[in-house]
Amino acid sequence: MPITFKEVSYEYSANTPFAYLALDEINLKLADGKMTAIVGATGSGKSTLVQHLNALLIPTRGELEVADRKIVANQKNKGLKELRHQVGLVFQFPEYQLFEETIVKDVAFGPQNFGISENEATEIAKKAIRTVGLDDSYFEKSPLELSGGQKRRVAIAGILAMNPSVLVLDEPTAGLDPQGAKEMMALFRKLNTEDRKTVLIVTHDMEHVLNYCDDVVVVEKGHILMHVDKQTFFEDTSCLERAKINPPAVIRLRKLLQQQGFDIPNTILDLPTLAKLVRKEVAK
Amino acid sequence: MKAIEVKNVSFAYDREDVICDVSFSVEQGTYTTIIGHNGSGKSTVAKLIIGLLEARTGEILVEDYPLNLENLYTIRDKVGIVFQNPDNQFIGSTVRDDIAFGLENHCVDHDRMDPLIEEFSEKVGMQEYLNSEPTKLSGGQKQRVAIAGVLAMSPDILIFDESTSMLDPQGKAEINALIQQIHEEKNLTIVSITHDIEEVAASDHVIVLNKGKVALDGTPEEVLNKEKTLYELQLDIPFSLKWKHALEKEGITVKETLDVKGMVDELCRLRSKK
Numbered sequence: 001m002p003i004t005f006k007e008v009s010y011e012y013s014a015n016t017p018f019a020y021l022a023l024d025e026i027n028l029k030l031a032d033g034k035m036t037a038i039v040g041a042t043g044s045g046k047s048t049l050v051q052h053l054n055a056l057l058i059p060t061r062g063e064l065e066v067a068d069r070k071i072v073a074n075q076k077n078k079g080l081k082e083l084r085h086q087v088g089l090v091f092q093f094p095e096y097q098l099f100e101e102t103i104v105k106d107v108a109f110g111p112q113n114f115g116i117s118e119n120e121a122t123e124i125a126k127k128a129i130r131t132v133g134l135d136d137s138y139f140e141k142s143p144l145e146l147s148g149g150q151k152r153r154v155a156i157a158g159i160l161a162m163n164p165s166v167l168v169l170d171e172p173t174a175g176l177d178p179q180g181a182k183e184m185m186a187l188f189r190k191l192n193t194e195d196r197k198t199v200l201i202v203t204h205d206m207e208h209v210l211n212y213c214d215d216v217v218v219v220e221k222g223h224i225l226m227h228v229d230k231q232t233f234f235e236d237t238s239c240l241e242r243a244k245i246n247p248p249a250v251i252r253l254r255k256l257l258q259q260q261g262f263d264i265p266n267t268i269l270d271l272p273t274l275a276k277l278v279r280k281e282v283a284k
Numbered sequence: 285m286k287a288i289e290v291k292n293v294s295f296a297y298d299r300e301d302v303i304c305d306v307s308f309s310v311e312q313g314t315y316t317t318i319i320g321h322n323g324s325g326k327s328t329v330a331k332l333i334i335g336l337l338e339a340r341t342g343e344i345l346v347e348d349y350p351l352n353l354e355n356l357y358t359i360r361d362k363v364g365i366v367f368q369n370p371d372n373q374f375i376g377s378t379v380r381d382d383i384a385f386g387l388e389n390h391c392v393d394h395d396r397m398d399p400l401i402e403e404f405s406e407k408v409g410m411q412e413y414l415n416s417e418p419t420k421l422s423g424g425q426k427q428r429v430a431i432a433g434v435l436a437m438s439p440d441i442l443i444f445d446e447s448t449s450m451l452d453p454q455g456k457a458e459i460n461a462l463i464q465q466i467h468e469e470k471n472l473t474i475v476s477i478t479h480d481i482e483e484v485a486a487s488d489h490v491i492v493l494n495k496g497k498v499a500l501d502g503t504p505e506e507v508l509n510k511e512k513t514l515y516e517l518q519l520d521i522p523f524s525l526k527w528k529h530a531l532e533k534e535g536i537t538v539k540e541t542l543d544v545k546g547m548v549d550e551l552c553r554l555r556s557k558k
Binding site for chain 1: 320321322323368422423446449450452453454455457479481518519520523526527530531533534535536544545548551552554555
């Protein structure tokens with residue numbers, strides 16, 4: 001089942017003088033099994049949008065469907081616990097939410113909350129911790145003594161331990177070192193391709209969009225400005241210009257080469273092919 | 285003169301040394317970057333330099349003053365620091381109060397305070413927000429206020445500990461431009477702890493930390509060309525070098541290493557020779 005938003009609006013502090021319309025009649029359909037990037041300026045409504053996916057926010061108007069559940073504005077919606085099991089949401093800076101004595105306990109908290117026995121939850125937790133790239137020596141450590149990047153991994157393991165079918169990540173790599181960020185993105189891609197999870201990533205990093213995602217949704221001032229596949233998004237820089245996004249380095253290079261008269265089509269999005277085309281013109 | 289000298293410094297939070305026998309120096313007026321992956325000891329080094337942490341062994345000098353209890357406050361007058369998280373360093377209830385807080389701590393007269401606040405909020409482009417509450421500001425604006433707060437103390441050295449890593453691309457670009465402007469105008473020594481390899485490429489001096497030790501130390505050209513080591517340390521290389529390698533694979537050699545525009549110009553010359 002695709003994720004569908006139908007005319008969804010969300011207003012913070014509705015019916016007060018501080019009312020603020022963060023989403024304005026949004027329509028959006030996200031196909032199963034895709035890895036989609038949600039991009040847009042700070043304050044555009046990206047986080048508000050994704051917080052609807054596990055019913056942390058309920059639309060003020062309109063309705064959405066996710067993981068076979070319908071969430072409708074102004075209604076008592078049932079089955080939200082099961083929905084939260086199906087849709088794992090990782091907040092910005094999730095490391096602030098770690099609280100248990102040991103990493104295993106912290107990660108096992110989620111599955112236990114959904115009725116899994118302590119022993120089984122511990123096994124699931126250990127597997128999730130290994131999946132995010134931390135070895136067995138971390139199991140009994142306190143989550144509070146880890147570095148920022150390691151804490152982030154533990155927080156993500158906590159969501160993976162619930163084995164959600166939809167994974168929603170709000171800026172999962174902000175503040176990580178480049179290598180750590182790449183490993184995280186590769187992990188999400190693997191969960192997407194091998195475990196067939198639908199993945200949504202809120203990000204500002206266009207290199208990540210280019211290298212790991214299938215589709216791009218651009219949010220602007222509470223509206224969906226565009227929803228296109230990656231190739232279209234980066235091919236012709238008019239999409240990037242409309243979205244007011246600084247293109248990734250490889251696209252800037254392509255443009256620079258084109259301006260200097262090199263014959264390079266807009267479809268090229270990678271360095272090896274750019275180099276091949278340049279060779280055709282400079283080599284004997 | 286050397287702005288900062290770190291000599292054989294080791295430090296442990298409990299038993300294990302997280303900084304082991306680290307030595308480096310920062311020349312006055314330079315833009316120095318410190319890189320290394322999460323947990324390599326970068327932030328610990330910054331905290332040692334401003335005396336928030338005390339080294340187990342070794343010596344730190346700031347403008348030739350040895351860091352000890354006697355000189356601690358002299359040194360803190362010379363070194364300002366801006367941290368990573370804009371929310372954790374906003375103390376006042378308005379922008380004006382926040383900048384005033386540091387000045388009060390430095391016993392600046394009330395009469396002198398207002399002009400200083402005006403001057404430095406203008407410097408960082410926040411003069412229109414003096415009466416705004418922090419909740420009304422974006423992350424980038426909060427970091428501007430933090431920068432105004434330390435600038436108002438007229439330090440000689442500014443340390444930025446991943447000050448842009450929590451900001452969106454626009455906020456990042458604005459703060460980086462502001463840091464560059466301060467560096468050039470006031471000839472301040474800048475030490476920037478960063479993950480941004482393009483910022484590193486544009487700096488004067490790079491120190492690479494790994495597991496609490498100095499792994500590489502030199503100019504960006506020297507350090508960034510040691511790709512094998514950078515790869516082993518799980519650090520990124522600048523885009524320009526990736527492009528250089530892609531060209532090399534096709535049998536094209538360019539001289540330029542850090543300037544993409546320069547490389548494209550070279551390619552144009554190669555093409556006209558054809």
